[in-house]
Amino acid sequence: MTLRHSTKTLLSTIQQSTGKTLQRAMDLGTLIELAETHSQQNTLKDLAFSSKFIVKSFELMKRIGRDGNGYEKISGEFSIQVQKSQQVMKQILAHADAMTSSHFAASYMEMNTLTMENLMQLYHDLSLYKNYLLDQHC
Numbered sequence: 001m002t003l004r005h006s007t008k009t010l011l012s013t014i015q016q017s018t019g020k021t022l023q024r025a026m027d028l029g030t031l032i033e034l035a036e037t038h039s040q041q042n043t044l045k046d047l048a049f050s051s052k053f054i055v056k057s058f059e060l061m062k063r064i065g066r067d068g069n070g071y072e073k074i075s076g077e078f079s080i081q082v083q084k085s086q087q088v089m090k091q092i093l094a095h096a097d098a099m100t101s102s103h104f105a106a107s108y109m110e111m112n113t114l115t116m117e118n119l120m121q122l123y124h125d126l127s128l129y130k131n132y133l134l135d136q137h138c
Helices: 005-018 025-037 041-064 071-093 098-109 113-135
Strands: none
Touching: 005 025, 005 113, 025 041, 025 071, 025 098, 025 113, 041 071, 041 113, 071 098, 071 113, 098 113
């Protein structure tokens, strides 16, 4: 999917304003494009909110370790939120072309080590998008 100039500018602004590098910028841009084109901005905001929760939960799970107090509960909620976020992503991708749908399915929807790594990178970018929206009071 080709990104509009406004989306590319937004991605650049997010990187500059956060001081962090987007890891899956083209895929974040694709989600933004699809959401804007098909009036799903609130769905994308929900995905960004969930992503921020997932990123923070993952950081906490790494910090406390498997034997840490509350790990099982956090891990369970983490798994639920990942599944929900994948469903929300599918809603946004419902209007995508076949190539884009195939790319997202292979990169983010199969549950294996590589897709989980990809998902965490996309969640990272979505959480930066969420922070940008908060800073802009959107």
